[in-house]
Amino acid sequence: MTDVIIIGGGVIGLSIARELSRSGKDTIVLERNERAGDVTSSRNSGVIHAGIYYPESFLKTKLCVEGNKLIYQYAEEKNINHKKYGKFIIASKKNELSNLESIFIQGKKNHVEICKVDNEQVIENNPGLRFCQALYSPNSGVIDVPEYVTALEGDIQHSGGLISLRTSFLSAKKKKNKFIVSCSAEEEFSIESKYLINCSGLSNEITLKKIENFPTNKIYKNYFAKGHYFKYSGKSPFSNLIYPVSGQHSLGIHIGFDLAGGMRFGPDVEFVEKIDYTFDLSLKSKFINSIIQYWPDINPEKLHPDYTGIRPKITKPSESMRDFSIQISKDHGIKNFINLQGIESPGLTSSLAIGKLVNHLL
Numbered sequence: 001m002t003d004v005i006i007i008g009g010g011v012i013g014l015s016i017a018r019e020l021s022r023s024g025k026d027t028i029v030l031e032r033n034e035r036a037g038d039v040t041s042s043r044n045s046g047v048i049h050a051g052i053y054y055p056e057s058f059l060k061t062k063l064c065v066e067g068n069k070l071i072y073q074y075a076e077e078k079n080i081n082h083k084k085y086g087k088f089i090i091a092s093k094k095n096e097l098s099n100l101e102s103i104f105i106q107g108k109k110n111h112v113e114i115c116k117v118d119n120e121q122v123i124e125n126n127p128g129l130r131f132c133q134a135l136y137s138p139n140s141g142v143i144d145v146p147e148y149v150t151a152l153e154g155d156i157q158h159s160g161g162l163i164s165l166r167t168s169f170l171s172a173k174k175k176k177n178k179f180i181v182s183c184s185a186e187e188e189f190s191i192e193s194k195y196l197i198n199c200s201g202l203s204n205e206i207t208l209k210k211i212e213n214f215p216t217n218k219i220y221k222n223y224f225a226k227g228h229y230f231k232y233s234g235k236s237p238f239s240n241l242i243y244p245v246s247g248q249h250s251l252g253i254h255i256g257f258d259l260a261g262g263m264r265f266g267p268d269v270e271f272v273e274k275i276d277y278t279f280d281l282s283l284k285s286k287f288i289n290s291i292i293q294y295w296p297d298i299n300p301e302k303l304h305p306d307y308t309g310i311r312p313k314i315t316k317p318s319e320s321m322r323d324f325s326i327q328i329s330k331d332h333g334i335k336n337f338i339n340l341q342g343i344e345s346p347g348l349t350s351s352l353a354i355g356k357l358v359n360h361l362l
C-alpha cells in the first residue's frame with residue numbers, strides 16, 4: 001500500500017507530488033501519456049502572472065501571488081530558463097480607460113506591485129505601440145515549461161516518488177480506510193492507497209464519475225475554451241509582455257515571447273464541444289484586426305500558425321470568472337480524497353503554491 005496516488009502528471013499533479021514526496025509520503029503519479037506535462041501544461045503562454053486580475057477573496061489570487069514568488073525562486077535554484085520581462089497592460093482606446101482603472105484598483109487590492117506609467121516609458125522599449133494609457137507589472141515574466149516539468153520530475157524521483165507514465169486511471173473505490181485504485185498500463189492492475197488526489201485537468205469530469213460514491217451534484221461540468229497562438233517571424237520591436245485590457249474569459253490576444261525571444265500573439269477564446277487541437281487558419285484575419293488596434297505596423301505576412309491550447313473551465317460562456325475548485329472531504333464526503341477542478345490560468349504560476357496547499361490539507 002502507498003500513501004498517495006495522484007491522477008494526472010501535469011504541472012499541478014507534479015507540484016503536489018513534489019511537495020508530498022519531499023515531506024516523506026510515498027507518492028505515485030499516474031499519467032496516461034508517454035510524457036508528463038504534455039497536455040494543458042505545455043499548451044499555454046508560459047507566463048508567470050503577478051495575480052492582478054482576480055477578486056481579492058479568490059484562492060486564485062492568493063495562490064498566484066504566492067506561486068509567482070515560489071516559481072521565480074525555484075527557477076533560480078534549478079537553473080530553469082526564465083525571464084522577468086515585465087508587462088504593460090494597455091488601453092488602446094479611450095473607452096477602455098475605465099477597464100484599465102479597474103485592473104489597477106484590483107491589482108492594488110491584491111497587494112500586487114503595479115503602477116501607472118508615462119507613455120514615453122512604454123514607448124522607449126516598445127516602439128510602434130499605439131495606446132492611450134498603460135499600467136506596468138514588473139513581476140510578470142516567462143518560464144520554460146518543459147524545463148520546469150523536468151525539474152519537478154527530478155525532485156519527485158529524488159525524494160523516492162514514482163511517476164508512472166503510460167498508466168491510465170480507470171476507477172477507484174473506498175474499502176475501510178484505503179482506496180483501491182484500478183489502472184491500466186500494459187495490463188490492468190490495482191494499487192491500494194491511503195490518499196487519492198484528482199488533478200486530471202480537462203478529463204476531471206470523466207475521472208470523478210469513476211470514483212465510487214463521489215456525489216454527482218459536486219461534479220462541475222467541464223467547458224472547453226480553446227485558444228490559438230500565432231508566431232511572428234523576424235525581430236520583435238517589443239521588449240515587454242504587452243496585454244490589452246482583459247476580456248471575460250481570457251486576458252486578451254497579447255504579445256508574448258518564448259525564451260529565445262521569438263514573439264507570438266494569442267490566445268483567443270472560443271468555447272468548443274470536444275478536445276481538438278487542430279489549428280483554424282481562418283482566424284488569421286480576426287487576429288490581425290485585434291493586433292492592429294495596438295500595433296498598426298504589423299506585417300500580416302509575418303504572422304504564422306503556432307499552436308492551440310484548451311482551458312479546463314468550470315464556467316459556461318455566459319458566466320463570469322470562477323475560482324479554482326479544491327474540494328476536500330467536508331465538500332464531497334469522501335475522507336482522504338482531494339479533488340482539483342477548473343485549474344485554468346494562472347494554474348502554471350500557482351502550481352508550487354497549490355502543491356503546498358494540498359500538502360497542508362492532507
Ligand SMILES: Cc1cc2nc3c(=O)[nH]c(=O)nc-3n(C[C@H](O)[C@H](O)[C@H](O)COP(=O)(O)OP(=O)(O)OC[C@H]3O[C@@H](n4cnc5c(N)ncnc54)[C@H](O)[C@@H]3O)c2cc1C
Nearest residue numbers: 008010011012032041044045047169201309346347348349
Ligand atoms: C491557452 C492557455 C493559456 C494559458 N496561459 C497560462 C499562463 O500564461 N500562465 C499560467 O499561469 N497559466 C496559464 N494557463 C493555465 C495552465 O496551463 C493550467 O492551469 C495548467 O497547465 C493546468 O495543469 P494541470 O496539471 O491541472 O493540467 P494538465 O496539464 O492538463 O494535466 C492533467 C494530466 O492528467 C492526465 N490524465 C487525464 N486523465 C487521466 C487518466 N484517466 N489517467 C492518467 N492520467 C490522466 C493528462 O494526460 C494530463 O497530463 C493557460 C492555459 C491555456 C489553455
